[in-house]
Amino acid sequence: MKIHHIGYAVRDIEKSLVEFELIGFKKVGELYNDTERNVIIQLMKNDTWLIELVAPCNENSPIFSIIEKNNNTPYHFCFCTDSISQQIDKLRSNNYVIIEPAKPAMAFDGRLVAFLYHKYIGIIELLECKQ
Amino acid sequence: MLEKEIIDKINKVLKSALKLNNNTLGDYLIKDKFIEWDSLKHITIIADLESEFDVLFEPEEIVEMNSSEKIVEIIRKKL
Structure with missing residues (x-):
């Protein structure tokens, strides 16, 4: 899967x-201000690198506990997928929770x-990027 | 699988995840009583339990698995 962005947990x-x-x-x-997820989000770009x-x-x-434990830190890679439901099924059968x-x-x-x-990877995000 | 085997395996996962020793392990562990058992740790415990028992949990089950008693109940149904 192609990388879409890197998620960066920040306190302020x-x-x-x-x-x-x-x-x-x-x-x-x-x-x-994503009230559904209880997070505030800002996308930023440097050349081809997109961070969230x-x-x-x-x-x-x-993400409150991530910041409490690690302070400001990158914490996930987000990957593009054509079909998020199919990709979730595939990853579930490979021990992803x-x-x-x-x-x-939003x-x-x-x-x-x-x-x-995944216990040997950590957190990943999937984003449906249909062409 | 015998009930005792299920409980022993669950306790092994919880003790490892929460860094407990035998002396601190009571009959049942409750998520709210352990500051270390936060939402992130909960996901790592779920991943370890899925691997240990070779089962998959539904999102609703993951939310319900907030004590070792409830974990035993949910896993028993899957075996």
Whole structure:
């Protein structure tokens, strides 16, 4: 699968995006407050590298514990897939656990995203990128 | 598989994930009583249990598996 972006957990998204701008990243699109997922998202790009800054809205946010343990850190790769349901089925049969089933994501024009975990890889995100 | 074997395997996974020793393991472990057993650790425990028992859990089951008692109940149904 082709890599779409790297997810970067940050505690304070406003402060982090200023620092990413200083090292060559530019904002892509607007800041999204994804209340469905309890996260705030800002996409940024440097050349061909796309990153997704993800900050928790509150302590119930799925990335709150990641930040508490590791502070600001890259924490997932997101991969494009033509069919998210087929790819999930394939990964499930290869010992991936579904963290978050497929649902539309505000930051990606409502396209379906899902999160999975593998004990020897960690967290990955799938994004349905139909041609 | 015998009930005791199921419980022993589950306890082995939980003890390893939560870094417990035999002395700290009671009859049943409850997620809310362990600060280490957060949402991220929960996913790693689920992955280890799937591997240990060669089963797959549904998302609804993963949410319900918040104590060793509930884990035993769900796994027993799958074996």
